Amino acid sequence: xxxxxxxxxxxxxxxxxxxxxxxxxxxxxxxxxxxxxxxxxxxxxxxxxxxxxxxxxxxxxxxxxxxxxxxxxxxx
Numbered sequence: 881x882x883x884x885x886x887x888x889x890x891x892x893x894x895x896x897x898x899x900x901x902x903x904x905x906x907x908x909x910x911x912x913x914x915x916x917x918x919x920x921x922x923x924x925x926x927x928x929x930x931x932x933x934x935x936x937x938x939x940x941x942x943x944x945x946x947x948x949x950x951x952x953x954x955x956x
Contacts, residue, residue, distance in 0.1 A: 893937065938954065
């Protein structure tokens with residue numbers, strides 16, 4: 881019987897319109913701790929607290945999963 885291996889990669893980015901802050905300050909640390917624990921339990925990579933451009937995010941994602949790419953074909 882043959883076997884196959886498949887992986888599904890999901891990259892989530894949370895944002896609000898105009899990056900407005902909608903969470904009260906006192907809720908934010910608990911929410912980040914909860915999300916971090918949940919993602920860690922699922923085997924996801926750690927959350928980075930740095931704002932990156934879409935180009936930086938895509939490059940990092942492709943390099944992390946060793947996807948070969950030519951930047952000439954990524955951007956307009």
